[in-house]
Amino acid sequence: MPLARWYQSRLFRSYLFQFPIVWLLVKAANAYMAGYVREPPLGFRPATETVACVIELFILWAFIRRNNEDILLGNLGLSWKETLLPLVPLHFALSALAALV
């Protein structure tokens, strides 16, 4: 399946919609922890953001697997990397925006 068509598909758009919800949950937990150690709750810390991003991708992949959509994606010729990695910039963009607030 051409990647351009994948990125325009409703399935990918549904992941784009679900990902910010996961980001919000992880961000809330991260902000709580940051407050606990007297750091700015919404601050942008690259190492923390990378770890948070990995956790978010794991959570989203768990939901994908729960619906057996990993098999659908496999049949479309898409690996988990092609499915999830485009969401990485979204994580950093959302976190950078939150840090500016």
Add this chain to the structure above:
Amino acid sequence: MTEPLIAADSIDFSVKEKVILRSVYVDAVPGTITALVGRSGAGKSTLFWIMVGLKRAQSGQVCWAGMRLERPRLHALARLGLAFGPDRPFLSPGLSTADHLRMIDGNAGGLGVDEWIDRPTGTLSGGEQRLSEIAVLLGCRPRVLVLDEPFRGLAPAVRDRIADVLRQAAAAGVAVLYADHDVTQVHNTADRLFSMENGMTRRVEGFKERPLHEWYHAWPQ
């Protein structure tokens, strides 16, 4: 006889102390329907999951067109021309059959899914869902179609429809391989047969000409 397009050879798989598969062989040949028949829990699904790269065997190999695949993965096999339908729903429940077909630029191809093509697949009945899944898999234009229990729990009319679709796919040159525990269905649908018992397979020759009880219960217990 054409060479197998996909073959799983000498597959061993066990979980802790329990041996699930021992030196198992199964293959699929273009233009034919191959069935893997065995009782529930015999290891058919495990073998298919290993074959398509969703599980890893302790030993053995999966070959594509005679070439050994080092580490089979479903997405890589799909690019070679394999489509896999597991024994559970795998279409995205919030998306319609049409949405799925759009992703692969496929069409329903006379499978009779037009009636529910715009409904989310999560709202479809078991039979409708199975037909939609097969429509999507065939929309991928596979060279090998691997289906795990495609007839399970379906009404006779839907079973006949799926059997027709598999025959059409085979007639178009697709290598169809499917698992089933219903020997009567296998007798009516398959051209080639592997029987699975106690974690082992054997090829059953001439099963079409022999009565069911003769070939199915001949397997040593």
